[in-house]
Every structure is written in structure tokens, then in C-alpha cells.
Amino acid sequence: MKTQLMAAGFVLLSFMLPLKASAFTGLYVVGDSLSDTGNVFNLTINPNTGIGLPPPPYFQGRFTNGPAWIDELAQKLNLDSPTPFIQVLNGATPQGGVNFAVGGATSTTANTIDSNLLGLPQQVGAFQTVLNTNQQPVDADALYVLWLGANDYLPTESLDFVPFTDSVQTLENISNAVQALASFGVQNLVVPNLPNLGNTPRGLSQGESISNSLNQLTQEHNAGLSTILAGFSQNLGLNILPLDVNSLFSNPQSLGFTNFTEPCFNAIAQTLCSNPEQYLYWDFVHPSATAHGILADAAFTALQPQSVPESGSAWGLLAIGALGTAGVLKRQQKKFAISKEN
Template sequence: MASKTASSFLYLSLLLSISMPNSATAFNKTPAIFAFGDSTIDAGNNNHIDTTMRCDHLPYGRDLPNQIPTGRFTNGKLPTDYLSQRLGIKDLLPAFLDPQVTDNDLLTGVSFGSGGSGLDSQTVALAKVLDLGTQFQLFEQALLRIRKIVGNEKANDIIQNAFFAISIGTNDMLYNVYMTQNTPHGSASSYQDFLLQNLQNFFERLYGAGARRVMVAGLPPIGCLPVIVTMDSISPSQNWLQRVCNDQHNIDSQIYNTKLQSLIHNLLQTTLHDAKIAYFDIYTPILDMVQYPTKYGLENSREGCCGTGTMEFGPVCNELDMICPDPSKYLFWDAVHPTQKGYSVMINTGLENTLLSYLTS
């Protein structure tokens, strides 16, 4: 379902297998990863702020070492953990606000992400989490610490060669367009333009701080998230009493992703000449898993593993809920977030050595 416009940006999202031998060695010039965004990359920052949008409780984290609920919104690893492994840096990318983060952790990268965050201040206010501006301020604090540890010259080298990952935007569409049905800025398209302007401002702030290698994820097929499927199935619509994807929401995601790729192209051609910004397509692998689950060894791609799998996520997915016998057979862990298996497939099929070579060369 990829758009024709997207194909013109193929050099930003070429596909290769993650199983290519010695891939970690190939990319070991990358000293660190710094991640910004929402629950897809929050390794536990929300544990340390005043918000109910938390998952520092079982069954979250049940498939991590020692079954520790670190604050990751899934049963195990996040995409940034797999990315860190892929680059040969470390097995898990920690949360910056974790008091156990060491100097060495900081030198090799941390996540500033916050579950529930978005590009719209209204989204962030609703969840009472960290917006991108606050995440950037935390990055500045981290940079000060790095300079104290290794000095200015080495710190500048780390930042210039580090990998910056951004994953954000889903909550804005989910909360402010689909759940409230009171679309800001008049239409979904106009709202997307507003969101992308805010994202552009963030790109420019990162660039001003020295970032030169940035990967940004597009939107998933939001219409296939179990919570959306459930809402459609119980409301008067063409999908009433059916557990199927909302096609219009998916079209909205495709339109956003095309606009995002155009924004990247324009920035590289105009103001950010010496930067490398890559679009990471998560839409295609997630939709493929939804439509062809057995192809990936999955048995369920419409409900989450936690509870009924239809509405539970965050604090509502807890130890009182029944859990599916084998999360590796499920695409979704809860009603919003993929399982560790889902994230693994997403990285394996969507993040390739060609894209990483472009960013790390």
C-alpha cells in the first residue's frame, strides 16, 4: 500500500535483511544512540515523572532479563534496543531519568522518550508527560555531563557521529483526531501539517546542537491498532461488530508518511545540507503482519496479549489481567503497543543495512 510519492525517496528506505553477517562490526563507528519520542522508545522515563501513563509493573517486561518491568510499554525489548544491538553498542538503551544510569551509559546513549508524548502540546498535556521541548532540555543536560566526562572535543565527536532516533506522532492522531472526533485545525490533513511543522522545528534544534545522523519513524497503520478496531466495532459504522482495520485511518497514516518524506527531502536540499536524515518505514511491516500473520509465525494480529486485548494498555494492563500463553504468537502486546516479537520483525524487515550505512558512513 506504499504511495507512488514514497517511491521517489527509496534511497531513504531501501530494504535489506537484518541477518547480514558482521553487521555490528560494519556499523561500530557509531558511538551512541539518543532517542526521542513516545512509548515506542520510552525505556522508563515515565517511571520518574508524575503521570499515570506508566507501565513499571508486570506483566510489562515479563520477557526481559529477570522479568523486570523497566517501564517499556511492551513485554520485552523496544525497537531502540534492537537498533542498539544492531549497531554493536549495547543490548538495552536505558532511560535517561533512570537514577542507575552510569557515565558509560550516557556516553553510549540513552532514551529521552516519554510514553504518551506527541508533537502537539494538547496531546502532552492530556497525558502529563514529557514533550519534545522537555526531552531536548534533558538532552542538553546529558550533553553537559558528557562534556564533563570526556571534554568538549570528544563530546562533539560523540554527538556528531551518534545516531539520533525519533518516533512520535501516533498519539496526536489517536487522541486528538480519532478518539475525540474533534479534529484540530479543521481537517486531518491540516492537523498533520501542523504536527510536521513542529517536527521540523525539532529537527532544526537537534541540528543546532550538533546532530548530523537522524532517523525518524513514520506512523504505523493506526487503523489496525486493537483499540481503534474495538472502537469501530462497537460504534455505528461500516465496521460495526467486526474486528477489521479502519481503512480511512490507514490512509491518513500513509498521507502523513508521504508528507514526512517530502519534509525530509526538502530539509536536506535546503537548510540541513551536511545532515543525514532517513525515513524509517514502520507502516509496511506492521500492516503486513496484520494481514499475513502466519507469514511471521503469528497467530493473532487483531488483539493484544494482555487482558481481553481490545482496550487495555498502560495502567489498565496489569497483574490482574489474564495474559495470552505465548506473546511471541501475538503482534500486539496490549491494545496499542506491539510485542517484542512485533518490534523484532519490524526492525528485521524495515531497518536495513543500506539505510544504516547511509546514516553511519
């Protein structure tokens, strides 16, 4: 237990002034399949079957086998899971905020699942459309999330997009999106970095050379993103939390995963594992529901007020050790209890 407790910790550098997580009035999300809670599903529903993408055994339009980290973070914030924006455009009243994230989104206008689906610029545009439709200013007391970039670099079967071999364009596109959100009046913004893409089952399947290149590209992206966010926190008046997902999942074994190189669900071979809670990856690129839960725990912990010195004009620098440990241990206890029952 001591080993797990120590290994579960990692250091997260935050340029965000301490905020009381329970005080957020809503959750608004821009991103890709890691945060999509039903937009692609609603956009691709077959009227004859009522099923959209991704289909079962994926969970209720999520690109995983259970609730996504956005669902779980919303619950921890005492909010409803944010309403997919497609439902809002169709007349639904937003509950808990609005989720604009679309599976397959790149930082460009391209989408790797379907060319008719949204990329980052269209999501930002949809955000502005919802604001204009409701004729209300942006909720400055809400929490906003912007997380994407993986689809810019990973190998894809899309005929409309060629993956980038450097991070320059991706970082510029993300920078433009952050500036746009700030111009709308966004105040509190979470921007996670990327896990090592070469360590995903898809990355590993490409061979050692490509896997290593993807990991190098990931580190380049994360370093550039950190620099951009540090500058924005000083110049745009934003409370920015750059969530270090890369460090969180750098040692999967310490988080209780026994398989972190293979997918639980292999859509090519049509095989499904019997113990998904022990897999880091649900499919070739997407984390399992267990991993999503760990990420939500870490994000929520990072949002809690910290007892650190603050400067009136500078951002607090938070070094959070053992981030998400409590949530990890809680999930491990639950997993052990289930295994005993079985």
C-alpha cells in the same frame, strides 16, 4: 519458506548515504512509548512498591512484553541500550547514549498519560540540557532516532489533549524538532513513519468509520513526513533514514503473526494470551516484543552499507528489497524450535 521470504521483503526509500552501522559511537532517542526504555517507569515509581508505569506484565518499564526495538538495535550496533535521561539527570553516567523518549508523548507539549510527563518540545529541551550539563558538543558519530506522532491522532482518555484530525500541526512540530537537532550538530538521523493506526486493536475497536479515518490520516502523515525529510536531507546537511514502518507491517501474516487484530494483554478484561510471540500487538496500541525485534532487524539492515551509485552532492537512493528478511527468518526458526519443545 519461499513464500515467507518473498512476503517479508519490502521497499524502503532512504535519503541517507550508506553508513557502517558498527561505527556508531552511541544511540540517542527522542520519541514516545514505542521507544521508551524506562523514562515513564522511573518518573512514576511508587516508593512503597518499587513499581512504576507500565507495571507487570509489561517488561522492565517497556511498553511491551520484552526488550523494545531500541534495546535490540543498540545490541546489534554493539552498544549498551541507551540510558534513560531521567537516570542521567539523577547522576547516572550515560551508557550507549541517552534515551529521551517518554510514553504518552505527543508532538506538542502535551502527554496523554500524565500532563506532568514530557512531550516532544520538552524532550528536545532535555537533550539540550544534557549537552549543556556535560559541556560537550553533540556526538556527530552517534546515531539519533526521532519517532512519534501516533499519540497525536489516536483516541485518548487524556483530558489535556484532543487528538488532531489532520497532520498539519504534527508535521510542523516534527519539522521543528528535526531542525533543532540539526542545530545541535546531529548528523545521522533515523525517522520512522507510522503504521496504520486504524489497524491497531484500539483503532479497530472504534468502528469501521473511525478505523478508516485513522488509516487515511496515517497515510497523510506519512506522505507529508516523506516530503519534509527529503527536503531536510538536501538542505540541513543531515544523513536521514526515513524508515518505512508502515510497509514493514502492512502484511503481518508474512511476518509469522497469526493474530494481528487483538491485544495479547487486555488490560480492560485482565486477560493474557499464552502465545505472545504470535501476536502483532501486546496491548491495544503497542507492538509485541516479537514485532519490536522485527523492526530492529529492519532498521539494522537498512543501516548497512549498500552497493549503489552515489553522487557527490546528492543523497543515495536505496531500494532495499526483502528488508529484515534474515532477522524475520531467524526469529521464525527460533519460534518453531520453541513450539517443538513445547
